Amino acid sequence: MFELTGKISLVTGAGRGIGHSIAMALAEAGSHLVLCSRSRDELESVAQEVRALGVKALVAPCDVTDAGQVQAAVDAAISEFGAIDVLINNAGMTIKKPAEEVPLDEWQKVIDVNLTGVFLMAQAVGRQMLKQGHGSIINISSIAAKTAITGSLAYCASKGGVDMVTKGLAVEWAERGVRVNGLAPAYTETPLVKAITDAKADFADRVKARTPMNRMARPEEMVGAAIFLASDASSYITGETIMVDGGWTANGF
Numbered sequence: 001m002f003e004l005t006g007k008i009s010l011v012t013g014a015g016r017g018i019g020h021s022i023a024m025a026l027a028e029a030g031s032h033l034v035l036c037s038r039s040r041d042e043l044e045s046v047a048q049e050v051r052a053l054g055v056k057a058l059v060a061p062c063d064v065t066d067a068g069q070v071q072a073a074v075d076a077a078i079s080e081f082g083a084i085d086v087l088i089n090n091a092g093m094t095i096k097k098p099a100e101e102v103p104l105d106e107w108q109k110v111i112d113v114n115l116t117g118v119f120l121m122a123q124a125v126g127r128q129m130l131k132q133g134h135g136s137i138i139n140i141s142s143i144a145a146k147t148a149i150t151g152s153l154a155y156c157a158s159k160g161g162v163d164m165v166t167k168g169l170a171v172e173w174a175e176r177g178v179r180v181n182g183l184a185p186a187y188t189e190t191p192l193v194k195a196i197t198d199a200k201a202d203f204a205d206r207v208k209a210r211t212p213m214n215r216m217a218r219p220e221e222m223v224g225a226a227i228f229l230a231s232d233a234s235s236y237i238t239g240e241t242i243m244v245d246g247g248w249t250a251n252g253f
């Protein structure tokens with residue numbers, strides 16, 4: 001059920017953090033990998049790790065906000081492997097600023113990467129999956145889609161949008177064999193969060209206190225849900241976003 005042997009998976013933001021952990025888990029489950037992100041050097045090193053597991057890896061650098069680069073990466077994947085079975089739409093970023101101080105260009109950047117990037121990649125890969133008549137798309141959401149995070153207005157708005165892209169595509173493509181789901185982490189120990197904890201001394205302690213499990217997640221704790229959603233184990237699930245949040249969204253107080 002959880003078998004991914006011989007499948008082709010494309011992961012954005014695969015160079016580090018959650019994307020890197022999910023890419024390695026897909027490789028361990030037998031999938032070949034298409035690795036996308038902006039930095040070729042970071043991806044080349046992940047590709048070596050992936051190949052050491054006995055599966056193939058294609059490095060396809062792209063900025064997910066650029067429709068031409070997204071299409072070029074998808075074309076490269078299809079020309080190398082002939083299909084794309086799984087898409088992990090993971091690339092993301094944030095800025096931390098009080099809402100009243102967010103400049104338009106910074107708002108736009110977050111929306112471009114987190115929301116428009118997810119749409120562009122889902123559309124380009126989705127066209128191929130619709131042709132194949134099968135595929136599983138997993139959009140990386142966040143607790144910020146469900147609960148407001150102070151100082152992260154653009155991020156919250158972008159992730160709320162991601163959840164609706166997930167539902168919209170799921171409904172539109174369900175009959176044609178393409179499933180679209182989300183995975184929503186809470187605070188996870190990655191470079192993205194390290195930048196915040198480094199800047200704010202009490203941040204990590206406040207996150208722990210708010211989280212029923214009283215700790216942040218490790219990136220590898222995102223992979224179980226990702227493998228489940230990528231594989232036939234979730235064959236009747238579409239339009240759903242799974243919270244992987246240590247109890248964060250269940251917690252009212």
Ligand SMILES: NC(=O)c1ccc[n+]([C@@H]2O[C@H](COP(=O)([O-])OP(=O)(O)OC[C@H]3O[C@@H](n4cnc5c(N)ncnc54)[C@H](O)[C@@H]3O)[C@@H](O)[C@H]2O)c1
Nearest residue numbers: 013017018037063064090091092142185187188190191192
């Ligand atoms: N770390 C957390 O606490 C947390 C919590 C909830 C959701 N998330 C989400 O998980 C995903 C991964 O986050 P992470 O913590 O691993 O972040 P990270 O900063 O460690 O990694 C993000 C990756 O995305 C890539 N990326 C950024 N902008 C890009 C662009 N324009 N084009 C292509 N690639 C780009 C980066 O190069 C990097 O490889 C993001 O969508 C993030 O919003 C993270």
